[in-house]
Amino acid sequence: MDFLRPASWEEALAAKAAHPTAVPIAGGTDVMVEINFDHRRPDHLLDLGRVAELGEWEVGEESVRLGASVPYSRIMEHLRAELPGLALASHTVASPQIRNRGGVGGNLGTASPAGDAHPALLAAGAEVEAVSVRGTRLIPIDDFYTGVKRNALAPDELIRAVHVQKADGPQQYSKVGTRNAMVIAVCAFGLALHPETRTVRTGIGSAAPTPIRARIAEEFLNSALEEGGFWDNGKIVTPSVAKQFADLCAAACNPIDDVRGTASYRRHAVGVMARRTLTWTWESYRGARHTTEGAA
Amino acid sequence: MESVRPPKSPGFQGTSPVLARGGAPNGVPTKVTQGSQTKGGIGESTLRPDGTLKVTGEFAYSSDLWHEDMLWGQILRSPVAHAEIVSIDTSEALALPGVYAVMTYDDLPTDVKHYGLEIQDTPVLAHGKVRHHGEPVAIVAADHPETARRAAAKIKVDYRELPVVTDEKSATAxxxxxxxxxxxxxxxxxxxxxxxxxxxxxxxxxxxxxxxxxxxxxxxxxxxxMQDQAFLGPESGLAVPEEDGGVHLYIATQWLHSDLRQIAPVLGLPEKKVRMTLAGVGGAFGGREDLSMQIHACLLALRTGKPVKIVYNRFESFFGHVHRHPAxxxxxxxxxxxxxxxxxxxxxxxxxxxxxxxxxxxxxxxxxxxxxxxxxxxxxxxxxxxxxxxxxxxxxxxxxxxxACFAYEAQMDKVAGELGLDPVEFRRRNAMEQGTIMPTGQPVDSPAPVAELLRRVKAMPLPPERQWESSEGADVRQLPGGLSNTTHGEGVVRGVGYAVGIKNVGFSEGFDDYSTAKVRMEVVAGQPVATVHTAMAEVGQGGVTVHAQIARTELGVTQVTIHPADTQVGSAGSTSASRQTYVTGGAVKNACELVREKVLALGRRQFGSYHPAWATAELLLEGGKVVTDGGEVLADLVDVLGDEAVEIEAEWRHRATEPFDLRTGQGNGHVQYSFAAHRAVVEVDTELGLVKVVELACAQDVGKALNPLSVVGQIQGGTTQGLGIAVMEEIIVDPVTAKVRNPSFTDYLIPTILDTPTIPVDVLELADDHAPYGLRGIGEAPTLSSTPAVLAAIRNATGLELNRTPVRPEHLTGNA
Amino acid sequence: MRVNFTVNGRPQEADDVWEGESLLYVLRERLGLPGSKNACEQGECGSCTVRLDGVPVCSCLVAAGQAEGREVVTVEGLADYARQRSWGAAPGAPLDSPSGEGTDSLTGEGAELAPIQQAFIDAGAVQCGFCTPGLLVAADEMLEHNPDPSDADIREALSGNLCRCTGYEKIMDAVRLAAARQSEGV
The missing domain is CATH 3.30.365.10 (Aldehyde oxidase/xanthine dehydrogenase, molybdopterin binding domain)
Structure with missing residues (x-):
């Protein structure tokens, strides 16, 4: 095993080009587990810890360019306003120690369906900035997950950052685990209201071979909200609409039975989380509307 | 001055080649200097003598040991549950640079190739057959753990799989x-x-x-x-070959002499050539009663002539010790x-x-x-x-x-429900008391305050409702789901449940359950000092604290040195069955009493003529002096002892028990019983099936609390292990392949601090006149009633029957 | 490979490090600092918690090579670290008079302890003690940032550290005690 320690992003890209099977390591919270337990013996470990810009973020007009290695604890602390869904998701990641090390780049690189960040990224809308010596491309998050623990990265590419749309409305994130802290998701759900486009986006984790969106549920809710004039009248979403949305989210799942939970439970729980997060975000939206109106 | 010289143990510099790196002293043994007069005796919450070492990181656990030139051992384990071993080829492993030895069954040195606590049915290394997933097949010693792992991976084993039996139906067909x-x-x-x-x-x-x-x-x-002990310090130890052809094993175990009895015959060595010293133990809970890596490390050390250290990782630990029986x-x-x-x-x-x-x-x-x-x-x-x-x-x-407690307490609630009675009242009407005859025919001949314990937990104030509510909205940390943000109060229902249990203390059914203590008293640097030497395994329970307290109380000294536990003194029996404070505590008390008699005899011989009380009065040792029971000082211990050291090693037994009749089960099989009751308050997210235990109150009769702080710590720890099995802990074994599916801390979950509620403890002290100081073994009882109390509370919240534990979210939502 | 980093204020060098070794392994097996414990090697127990450039991390999940040039504080350095903090000294600077001198080699008595260490002893928060070093590092860091934590804050901050012996109640007591003593300036 070789340990490559590039001092800059350019060196990192060159190293990855020279050694396409090199395994990038940043927070180490996935890679080191595999090494410690002899599940993986890569020829090269590519340490990204010296590439300072990976740990930085820039808040732009439309989106946040979030460095791949920005630790979850910093997202929780500093990006709660811009990326509320991702900040909530970050808070559910493992333990404080892990949140101090792990970042979104690791979740994306590993592409486990149980990665906590995925549903929040799917719901917010995001693009993955994949870079190689050949150049840079932005991969829409919807196209990023290609299979169980597989993603759209080419062998010579590294994740530089993820561009996440800044929240234009309330976002929520829920995760079911069988413990009250430090737990891998049995299933997880992210929801983002986008009042500017009058759309709703979802993200579901651990309930299908890849993280997914519940597109039919989104479409249903988008039209139900539109038809009912809800975005304008700020009324409570009718229980039947919420239920139908929840059922469609559950139906979007394609889960398995495993040691963490049954497929049937995962479907059920996604439905419950969908209904609850819709209620929470919508209440928040209505509250914000009233405040705005009151101010105006 | 023999006994105050630093004893031979992994950490005592200058007397042993084995040192924790960094020159840290081994932590197990320790000198106690706190207190004055006979302060620090029994009944006080004296602090752990090993506390400072443990908080500074200097306490040497078995995995911390290090020796110049040491090799690392690695075990190759079966990937299947049941198979014939057709062949094993170790040649590639042996050829790897850095590998010093590879051993299989064929390399075992004697005809003794099996071991076991009671039945010697466990092969040291698999012979012709493996019977469970993870059974040891071969062992390797190499100069780096990675080399050892690579070598183990190169051992070729040809398995021919056999059908498995996995339950009563398939096993007893x-x-x-x-x-x-x-x-x-x-x-x-x-x-x-x-x-x-x-x-x-x-x-x-x-x-x-x-x-x-x-x-x-x-x-x-x-x-x-199936529950795992999940002690945090994985199995580990260091075997050092000795010049006389023997071996010195530094080991984390619950019972040195039981290990020794099983190890020596396999090595072909007399027991005196297998020296054992207790290294620091990172928890046990029963999981270190059986051997794990002990024999393997010794075999490799003797084969290579080099010290060999073996440390399991967490994955291996799940295969390296026995678990709690599923039932x-x-x-x-x-x-x-x-x-x-x-x-x-x-x-x-x-x-x-x-x-x-x-x-x-x-x-x-x-x-x-x-x-x-x-x-x-x-x-x-x-x-x-x-x-x-x-x-x-x-x-x-x-x-x-x-x-059993999980099931009979569920039944008690069901019967109460059928009768329309309050579950506590129904239990009270049927509660055992002193004098009750057990199903075995044995009378309960010490206090059995079952009804009183239930009354006490029920009388405790209930925790306030909806504690998660705050001015800033719901605090998810106090709700089911915790940090995962699954509810802000929706679907949350509170439930309350009760349970009580009975546990035997000590080894039962006619087992000769004795312990041994060696106590020495002498003057060191102008002070009377007692040294207590036992083979008791300190696994965290605080036996070392209590032994020093007993010696202070019995010998009236302030300074007590706890000698490292090893096999140079007689057996202390196991640190299990809630027995050590009773039995080894009893042995220390007994040895102290014998030492006291000798000291008083010394005093009479030298000073008896100076004061009539030497001949007539009841004499005590207090505050470093010989005093009459009226408090008159007769002599300083320093003067009585002079240059002499008084030392006694003696065995001590609790009253004998007898086996149960094999047809009727009748017999006085137990020496003492221990009782605890719990009240659980839970909040259940009934839609998601997630549980937050809000409070888990316990009342327990401890007979006499020798160290109240430690007693409460034991009760809270035992309670939490019961909580774990109620809502999350289970080793999942595939019913078709008999393979373990979750051998990791990622998928075998134990409670975090966010899963654990406040645990108010009400300690009752009703003396058992048969036991030293009236004490009662306490370690296990709280683990019994905790689980059924939590289950009862969840049933109370949900109305569901819930006939299995742990209860998982899918059981509460109908998605199992 | 060779790795250089600072541990408890002192420069350290480890040679012949296998590239797959963790920071935890190097601390324990190469630098003679076994205080950080190996209990799970997968970031699920917190027993190996150290501060890496001031931040609590699981040292089992830091590749040794990633520690190059970094500052590490382990439980062995916690007392000095706390003392420097109370003096307002620059963290990580080596001390002229390290604690530990004049310490009783049998019991460790006489060692100068960080307030959180003393509180763990006094409150009965130590049983087997295997989780203790990691908990101490995590708890000390929490009190540094949050000197007056609520119970929920303590539980959240320590939710990455498993303990199997105590049921956590005495650990809660210890952290409350350390916070109280800190606020009283004891």
Missing amino acids: PDAILVHENRDDHHIGHVSHPNIVHRQPIVRGDADAAAARADVIVKGEYYFG RLYYEHGATRDGKLTHVRCRIVLDGGAYASASPAVVGNASSLGIGPYVVDDVEIEAIALYTNNPPCGAMRGFGAVQ
Whole structure:
């Protein structure tokens, strides 16, 4: 095993080009587990810890360019306003120690369906900035997950950052685990209201071979909200609409039975989380509307 | 001055080649200097003598040991549960640079190739067959752990898989494949199938006639999942070859002498050539009663002539020790309209897995304590343990009694429900008390405050409702789901549940359950000093604290040195069965009393003529002086002792027990009982099936709290392990392949600090006159009633029947 | 490979490090600092918690090579670290008079302890002690940032550290005690 320690992003890209099977390591919270337990013996470990810009973020007009290695604890602390869904998701990641090390780049690189960040990224809308010596491309998050623990990265590419749309409305994130802290998701759900486009986006984790969106549920809710004039009248979403949305989210799942939970439970729980997060975000939206109106 | 010289142990610099790196002293033994006069005696919350070492990181656990030139051992384990081993080829592994030895069954040095606590059925290395997933097949020693791992991976083993038996039906079928052919142990004569390790029936009264009197009869079938001890310090130790051809093993164990008895014959060495010293132990809970890497490390050390260290990682630890028996329990309770139990019938089927381990004793406890702390004259009980191809199961905190308590307490709630009675009131009407006759015919001859314990937990104020509410909205940390943000109060229902349990203390059924203590008293640097030397395994429970307290109380000195635990003194028995404070504490007290007599004799010889009280009065040792019971000082201990050292090594036994009759289960099998009661308050997210335990109150009778702080710590720790099995902990074994599916801390979950509630503890001290200081063994009882109390509270919140533990979210939402 | 980093204020060098070794392994097996414990090697127990450039991390999940040039504080350095903090000294600077001198080699008595260490002893928060070093590092860091934590804050901050012996109640007591003593300036 070789340990490559590039001092800059350019060196990192060159190293990855020279050694396409090199395994990038940043927070180490996935890679080191595999090494410690002899599940993986890569020829090269590519340490990204010296590439300072990976740990930085820039808040732009439309989106946040979030460095791949920005630790979850910093997202929780500093990006709660811009990326509320991702900040909530970050808070559910493992333990404080892990949140101090792990970042979104690791979740994306590993592409486990149980990665906590995925549903929040799917719901917010995001693009993955994949870079190689050949150049840079932005991969829409919807196209990023290609299979169980597989993603759209080419062998010579590294994740530089993820561009996440800044929240234009309330976002929520829920995760079911069988413990009250430090737990891998049995299933997880992210929801983002986008009042500017009058759309709703979802993200579901651990309930299908890849993280997914519940597109039919989104479409249903988008039209139900539109038809009912809800975005304008700020009324409570009718229980039947919420239920139908929840059922469609559950139906979007394609889960398995495993040691963490049954497929049937995962479907059920996604439905419950969908209904609850819709209620929470919508209440928040209505509250914000009233405040705005009151101010105006 | 022999005994105050730093004793031989891994950490004592200058006397041993083995040092924790960084020159840290080994932590187990320790000198106690706190207090003055006879302050720091029993009944005080003196602080742990090893506390400073443990908070500075200097305490040397077995995994911290280091030796110049040391090799690392690695075990190759079976990837399948049941298979013939067709061939093993170690040549590639041996050829790897850095590899010093590779050993298989064929390399074992003597004809003794098996070991076991009671039945020697466990191969040191698999011979021709593996019987469970993870069974050791070969061992490697190399100069780096990675080299050892690579070498183990290069050992080629050709397995031919065999069918597996995994439950009672498959294991006891007439044509079932036998886990052990040609059994010749002492249980084979009274079991109906060779895949049954042991069977214990208990019959008393006439259950049929009593059932006819019952107004209600409640039947239930229950399942108790396989729990792991999950001690945080994985199995580890260091074996150092010695010049005389022997070996010195520094090891984390619960019972040095039991290990020694099993290790020496396999090595072909007399016991005196296998020296054992206790290294720091990172928790045990029963999981270190059986051998793990002990023999393997010694074999490799003797083969290579070099020190060999073995440290399991967490994955291996799940295969490296026995677990708590999963159990299927069938119960029938009858009661009259006025709330009195008429009879209980039960059948408890424990899965012992591939090797016997402690299974016979688990059967004894499950059967003899199978109906709980209640008065029932007519009972029919049967408990069996199976041999299967599942992981071996054995000792874990409260064994046998834990599984039974989960089921009988669920039954008690059901019967109360049928009768329309409050569950606590129904228990009170049937509660055992001193004088009650157990189903075994044994009278309970010390306090049994079952009703009082229940009354106390019920009387505690309930925690406020909706504690999650705050001015800033819901604090998810206080809600089911915790940080995962699953509810802000939606679907959350509170429930309250009660349970009480009974556990035996000490080794039962006629076992010669003794301990040994060596106590020495002498003057060091102008001060009287006592040294206590036992082989007791300090596993965190605080025995070292208590021994020093006993010596202070008995010998009236302030300075007590605790000698490292090793095999240079007689056996202390196991640190298990809630027994060490009782039995080794008793041995220390006894040895101190004998030393005191000798010291007083010394005093009489020298000073007797100076004061008549030497001949007439009751004399005590207090504050470093000989005093009369009236408080008159007769002499300083320093003067009495002079240059002499008084030393006594003596065995001490509690009163004898007897085996249970193999047909009727009658017999005075237990020496003492221990009782605890819990009230659980839970909040359940009924839609998602997530549980937050809000409070878990405990009341326990401890006889006499020798160290109140430690007593409460034991009760809270035991309570939390019971909480774990209630809502999250289970080793999941594939029913088809018998392979373990979750051997990691990612998928075998134990409670975090956010899962654990406040645990108020009410300690009752009703002396047991048969026990030293009236004390009662305490470590296990709280683990019994915690689980059923939590389950009862969840049933109370949800209205669901819930016949298995742990209860998982899918069981609460109907998605199992 | 060779790795250089600072541990408890002192420069350290480890040679012949296998590239797959963790920071935890190097601390324990190469630098003679076994205080950080190995209990799970997968970030699920917190027993190996150290501060890496001031931040609590699981040292089992830091590749040794990633520690190059970094500052590490382990439980062995916690007392000095706390003392420097109370003096307002620059963290990580080596001390002229390290604690530990004049310490009783049998019991460790006489060692100068960080307030959180003393509180763990006094409150009975130590049983087997295997989780203790990681908990101490995590708890000390929490009190540094949050000197007056609520119970929920303590539980959240320590939710990455498993303890199997105590049921956590005495650990809660210890952290409350350390916070109280800190606020009283004891």
